[in-house]
Structure formats: C-alpha cells, structure tokens
Amino acid sequence: MLLATPPPNRLTRGLRLVVALLCVASCGSNLRVTGIHVGRALNPDHTVANHTTSFAPEDTVYVSVFTSGVGSGTLSVRWTYAGRVLDEPQKKVSYRDVAATDFSLRSVAGFPTGQYTAEVFLDGISAGTRTFRVDAR
Numbered sequence: 001m002l003l004a005t006p007p008p009n010r011l012t013r014g015l016r017l018v019v020a021l022l023c024v025a026s027c028g029s030n031l032r033v034t035g036i037h038v039g040r041a042l043n044p045d046h047t048v049a050n051h052t053t054s055f056a057p058e059d060t061v062y063v064s065v066f067t068s069g070v071g072s073g074t075l076s077v078r079w080t081y082a083g084r085v086l087d088e089p090q091k092k093v094s095y096r097d098v099a100a101t102d103f104s105l106r107s108v109a110g111f112p113t114g115q116y117t118a119e120v121f122l123d124g125i126s127a128g129t130r131t132f133r134v135d136a137r
Contacts, residue, residue, distance in 0.1 A: 029071025031095060033127035036120050037064045046100040053132040057110035061132065063103045063118045070096050077103040078119045081112065 039048035039062050040055065048064045055061055065075055072094035079086040086105065093101055105118075111134040119129040 029073060030069040031067055031071035031073050031093075031122065032069050033065060033075075033120060033122050034068045034098075035066035036118075036128050036130050037066070038062070038118065038130045038132050039064075042102055046102040048102075053130070055111070055132060055134045056137045057107070057113065057134055059111075059134075060104050060106040061116070061118075063105075063120070063130065065101045065103070065120050065127075066098070067093070067095055067101065067122075068098045073123045074121075075101050075103075076121045076124075078121070079105045079116065080119070081114060081116045086116075 037048040037051055038053055039051045040059055041049040042062050042064070043049045046064060047066075048062055061079075063077055065077070067075070072092070074090050074092050076088060076090040078088045089103055091101055091103070093099070103118075113134050113136055115131055115133050117129055117131050120127045
C-alpha cells in the first residue's frame with residue numbers, strides 16, 4: 001500500500017524557512033582572532049612594525065589584530081586607563097584568509113603616565129587583552 005504525502009501547507013513551508021535561516025546564521029562565519037600585537041609603528045600590511053609595550057606620552061599606540069578563517073564580523077578595541085574607557089573604535093571586516101586589522105590611539109595633549117589596556121572584541125565577545133605602559137622620558 002502506497003501512502004501519499006500531503007502537499008506542504010503554509011506552516012510546513014514556514015517551518016522549513018526558519019530552519020534554513022537558523023542554519024545559515026549559525027554556519028555563516030568561522031572568523032577568529034589568532035593574535036594581538038602592540039607597537040609604535042605599522043607596516044603597509046597593517047601589522048605592527050615596532051613591537052613594544054613601553055611608550056612615551058607623545059607616542060601613537062598601535063594594535064594589530066590577526067584573524068584567520070573565512071567570514072565577516074565586527075572587530076573592536078576598548079582602550080582603557082585607570083578604569084576609564086578612552087575610546088572604543090569598531091571596524092566591520094570580511095576576510096577569506098589570514099589578515100591583520102589595525103587600530104590606533106593617540107593623545108594630542110600627551111598620555112598620562114601609567115598602565116593602559118587594549119581589549120579586543122570580535123562581534124562583542126572578548127578575544128584577548130594586552131597591557132602597555134606610558135612612562136615619562
């Protein structure tokens with residue numbers, strides 16, 4: 001005996017669409033942060049040229065965030081000093097391989113001496129923190 005399957009109704013078509021969208025949303029990107037470097041200068045490929053964790057008040061601080069994988073997302077860096085957020089820039093990125101994305105922090109008046117942190121986020125999830133110092137020279 002052969003059973004016929006009824007034609008799909010609106011509910012089953014809607015359910016199939018929801019399942020398909022959930023799969024696309026959860027399987028869409030495997031972009032991940034693989035490294036964070038701090039320094040005084042950048043190379044043309046957005047990597048740090050002069051690695052250091054010690055800066056003068058007039059220096060520009062650069063962070064290079066290394067990613068791998070295929071996908072897109074939002075990278076951001078939360079720069080803090082003495083428990084206060086100084087800046088939190090974001091960059092939307094889309095990569096197909098290993099890549100570097102740079103961020104910078106500078107102060108026209110010069111940075112106060114002390115310890116600073118740069119916390120990196122990928123899509124709002126912390127991917128790592130680097131600390132650095134500013135000392136008078």
